[in-house]
Amino acid sequence: MALDNVWVLAETGEAGPTSLSLELLTKARTIGASVTAVAWGGGAAEHAAVLGEYGATKVYDLGDTGEALPGAPVASAMAALVEGGERPDAILFPASYDGRDVAGRLSVKLDRPVITNIVGMSDDGLSTQHSLFGGSQTATARFTGEGPFLYVVRAKSFAAESAGGGPAEVVQTAAPEAGPTAAARVVSRHVEERSGPKLDEAGVVVSGGRGLGSADSYELIEQLAKLLNGAPGASRAIVDAGWVPYARQVGQTGKTVKPNLYLACGISGATQHLVGMKGSKHIVAVNKDQDAPIFSVADLGIVGDVHKVLPALIEALKSR
Amino acid sequence: MNVVVCVKQIPDPAAPSALDPVTHNLDRSGKLILDDSDSYGVEMGLQLASGDGDEVILVSMAPGGETSGLRTALAMGAARAILVSDDALSGTDSLGTAKVLAAAISRAEPDLVLTATESTDGYTGTIPAQIAELLGLPSVTFAKKIAVDGSTVRVERQTEAGFDEVECPLPAVVSVTAGVVEPRYPSFKGIMAAKSKPVDVLAVADLGIEGGQVGSAGARQEVTDVADAEAREGGEIVVDEGNGAERILAFLEELKVI
Numbered sequence: 001m002a003l004d005n006v007w008v009l010a011e012t013g014e015a016g017p018t019s020l021s022l023e024l025l026t027k028a029r030t031i032g033a034s035v036t037a038v039a040w041g042g043g044a045a046e047h048a049a050v051l052g053e054y055g056a057t058k059v060y061d062l063g064d065t066g067e068a069l070p071g072a073p074v075a076s077a078m079a080a081l082v083e084g085g086e087r088p089d090a091i092l093f094p095a096s097y098d099g100r101d102v103a104g105r106l107s108v109k110l111d112r113p114v115i116t117n118i119v120g121m122s123d124d125g126l127s128t129q130h131s132l133f134g135g136s137q138t139a140t141a142r143f144t145g146e147g148p149f150l151y152v153v154r155a156k157s158f159a160a161e162s163a164g165g166g167p168a169e170v171v172q173t174a175a176p177e178a179g180p181t182a183a184a185r186v187v188s189r190h191v192e193e194r195s196g197p198k199l200d201e202a203g204v205v206v207s208g209g210r211g212l213g214s215a216d217s218y219e220l221i222e223q224l225a226k227l228l229n230g231a232p233g234a235s236r237a238i239v240d241a242g243w244v245p246y247a248r249q250v251g252q253t254g255k256t257v258k259p260n261l262y263l264a265c266g267i268s269g270a271t272q273h274l275v276g277m278k279g280s281k282h283i284v285a286v287n288k289d290q291d292a293p294i295f296s297v298a299d300l301g302i303v304g305d306v307h308k309v310l311p312a313l314i315e316a317l318k319s320r
Numbered sequence: 321m322n323v324v325v326c327v328k329q330i331p332d333p334a335a336p337s338a339l340d341p342v343t344h345n346l347d348r349s350g351k352l353i354l355d356d357s358d359s360y361g362v363e364m365g366l367q368l369a370s371g372d373g374d375e376v377i378l379v380s381m382a383p384g385g386e387t388s389g390l391r392t393a394l395a396m397g398a399a400r401a402i403l404v405s406d407d408a409l410s411g412t413d414s415l416g417t418a419k420v421l422a423a424a425i426s427r428a429e430p431d432l433v434l435t436a437t438e439s440t441d442g443y444t445g446t447i448p449a450q451i452a453e454l455l456g457l458p459s460v461t462f463a464k465k466i467a468v469d470g471s472t473v474r475v476e477r478q479t480e481a482g483f484d485e486v487e488c489p490l491p492a493v494v495s496v497t498a499g500v501v502e503p504r505y506p507s508f509k510g511i512m513a514a515k516s517k518p519v520d521v522l523a524v525a526d527l528g529i530e531g532g533q534v535g536s537a538g539a540r541q542e543v544t545d546v547a548d549a550e551a552r553e554g555g556e557i558v559v560d561e562g563n564g565a566e567r568i569l570a571f572l573e574e575l576k577v578i
C-alpha cells in the first residue's frame with residue numbers, strides 16, 4: 001500500500017450506493033490505508049452502513065445539492081475540503097454522467113490532470129490499465145506529478161465485495177455556494193419503463209443491432225430476453241436511429257456488461273461495441289455475414305438470418 | 321447569437337490506428353479528418369444560430385496547421401474558425417487541451433459553447449466540464465435535445481434511468497450526444513465557399529498560456545507500457561441450415577441458462 005488516504009466519489013440513489021460506487025470502494029481498500037467516501041444528495045447519512053460495509057471509514061456528506069446538476073457544486077465542495085487541509089492521495093471517480101463532470105471540474109480547481117477510462121489498477125494504486133483499440137491492446141499509465149491523483153474508473157473493472165465493516169462515520173460539510181457555474185437546474189425527471197433485470201446486472205443479455213432491419217423487429221430481442229430472464233440491449237446504430245432508448249446501449253459510450261451469456265443478434269462487432277461486452281463469460285452471435293468481426297469473440301456463431309433464427313429460437317423456448 | 325462549436329480533427333478511425341512505440345502518443349502524422357462525433361455539434365450550432373447576425377465559430381486544436389476537418393465543418397455552414405496549432409502541444413493531456421480551447425473560445429465571446437460528449441480517439445470525456453470550469457460557466461453534458469429560449473438553454477440530458485429536463489442560463493457549455501440532430505452533408509456550394517472562409521491560426525503564446533501548462537511536460541502523466549491484450553478465442557461457427565436455433569438451444573442447455 002503506497003497511498004494513505006483514498007477518497008471515492010460515491011453516487012447514491014434511492015436504492016443506495018450504485019454498484020459502480022461499491023466497486024470503487026472495494027478497490028480503494030487494496031490501494032489505500034484509509035478509505036473515505038464522498039457523497040451528496042441529502043441521504044448520504046442513510047447510506048453510511050453500506051458505504052462502511054464496503055470499506056469506507058468516513059463519509060463526507062456534502063448535503064443536498066437540490067435541483068442543481070451535481071458537477072459544479074460537488075466539485076466546489078470537494079475543492080473546499082482540499083483547500084481546508086484535507087489531503088487525499090488519490091480520488092476514484094465513477095465513469096458516469098455526473099462522475100465525469102465532477103472529475104473534470106475538480107481537475108481545473110486543483111490544477112491536477114485526470115487519468116480516465118481505467119479498467120484495472122495496480123495494488124499500490126500508482127499505475128492504471130486501459131483497454132485500447134476495442135480491447136486488442138492494454139496500456140499502462142501513471143501520474144508523474146503531485147497528487148491528489150484523479151482517477152476515473154469504468155464500470156465492471158473490479159468486483160464489489162463486502163469487507164464486513166461497520167457503519168462509516170458521517171462528517172457533514174457545508175456545501176459552498178458554487179456560484180454561476182452551478183446554474184444548470186433539473187426541472188423534471190423522466191424515467192423510462194423497464195421490466196426484468198437491469199442491463200448491467202443481468203445474467204443474460206440479448207442485444208440487437210442494425211441487422212434487425214427495422215424498429216419493429218426489436219420485439220424479437222425483447223421476447224427472447226424475457227424468455228431467458230435477461231435484459232435487452234442494443235448497438236449504438238439502433239439507438240442513434242431512435243429504435244430503442246439510449247439506456248439499452250452496450251459499448252464504449254454505453255453500458256459495460258459482463259453477463260454469463262451475451263447473445264448478439266444482427267450486430268457487426270465494431271470495436272466500440274466489443275469493449276462493452278467482451279468480458280461476458282459466454283458469447284453467442286447471429287449474423288448473416290460470415291466475416292462479421294463479432295464472430296471472432298463468439299463461443300458459438302450462427303451464420304444466418306435473424307428473422308429465421310430468432311423466431312425459431314423463441315418458438316422452441318416457448319414450447320419447453 | 322454566437323455559438324462556438326469545438327471540433328476535433330482526428331486520424332481516420334477507419335484506418336488502423338496505433339500508438340507511437342516510443343512516445344506512446346497516438347500517431348497523428350497522417351491527414352486528419354473531422355471527428356464524426358462533432359458533426360452533431362456543428363449541425364446543432366447551425367440550427368440554433370440561424371438568425372441575422374448569428375454566427376457559428378469553430379474552435380480546434382490540432383497539429384501541423386491541419387484544416388481538413390475544419391473545412392468540412394465550414395462547408396456545412398460555419399462562418400469561421402480558430403485553429404490552435406503549435407509543436408509545443410504535442411503530448412498534451414485533456415486538462416492542457418481544455419486550457420488551450422478555453423482561451424481560444426473566450427476570444428469568440430460565445431453565448432453558447434457546444435462540444436461532443438467525448439471524442440472518438442481520446443474519449444476521456446472530461447473536456448466539456450473542464451472548459452466550463454475554466455470559463456466560469458455552467459454546463460450541461462449528455463444533451464440529446466437542445467432548444468434556446470431567449471437567454472436560457474433547455475436540454476434533455478441523458479441519465480441512467482431515462483432523461484432529465486435541464487434549464488441553464490446562457491452563456492453555457494453543452495455537450496451533445498450523437499443523434500441529437502441529423503448532420504447535413506456539405507453541398508457543393510458549401511464546399512466551394514468553405515475554401516475562402518477565414519481560419520485564424522494561433523500559437524500557444526498568442527493565447528497567453530505558459531509552455532509548461534501544455535505538451536508532454538504539462539500532462540504530468542505518462543503511458544509506461546502498451547501490450548497486446550489476451551485475445552478472446554473465437555469458437556465454433558455454424559452456417560444456419562434450419563438448425564441454427566437448435567444449436568443455440570443446445571448451447572444454452574449446456575450453460576444451464578435454461
Ligand SMILES: Cc1cc2nc3c(=O)[nH]c(=O)nc-3n(C[C@H](O)[C@H](O)[C@H](O)COP(=O)(O)OP(=O)(O)OC[C@H]3O[C@@H](n4cnc5c(N)ncnc54)[C@H](O)[C@@H]3O)c2cc1C
Nearest residue numbers: 209210211235236237251252253254266267268288289306
Ligand atoms: C466514438 C464512438 C463511440 C461509439 N460507441 C459505441 C457504443 O457504445 N456501442 C456501439 O454498439 N457502437 C458504438 N459506436 C458505433 C460503432 O462503431 C458501430 O457503428 C455500431 O456498433 C454498429 O452497430 P451495428 O452492429 O448494429 O450495425 P452495423 O455495423 O451496420 O452491423 C449490422 C450487422 O447486421 C448484419 N445483418 C444484416 N442483416 C442481417 C440479418 N437479416 N440477419 C443477421 N444479420 C444481419 C450485418 O451483416 C452486419 O454485420 C461508436 C462509434 C464511435 C465513433
Ligand SMILES: Cc1cc2nc3c(=O)[nH]c(=O)nc-3n(C[C@H](O)[C@H](O)[C@H](O)COP(=O)(O)OP(=O)(O)OC[C@H]3O[C@@H](n4cnc5c(N)ncnc54)[C@H](O)[C@@H]3O)c2cc1C
Nearest residue numbers: 115116326327381413414436438439442443444445446447
Ligand atoms: C487512447 C487515449 C487515451 C487517453 N487518455 C487520457 C487520459 O486518461 N487523460 C488525459 O488527460 N488525456 C488522455 N489522452 C489524451 C487526450 O485524449 C488528449 O489530450 C485530447 O487532446 C483531449 O482529450 P479527449 O479527446 O479525450 O477529450 P474529450 O473530453 O473526450 O472530448 C470531448 C469533446 O471536446 C472537444 N475537443 C476535445 N479535444 C479537442 C480538440 N483538440 N480540438 C477541438 N475540440 C476538442 C470535442 O468536441 C470532443 O468531442 C488520451 C489519448 C488517447 C489517444
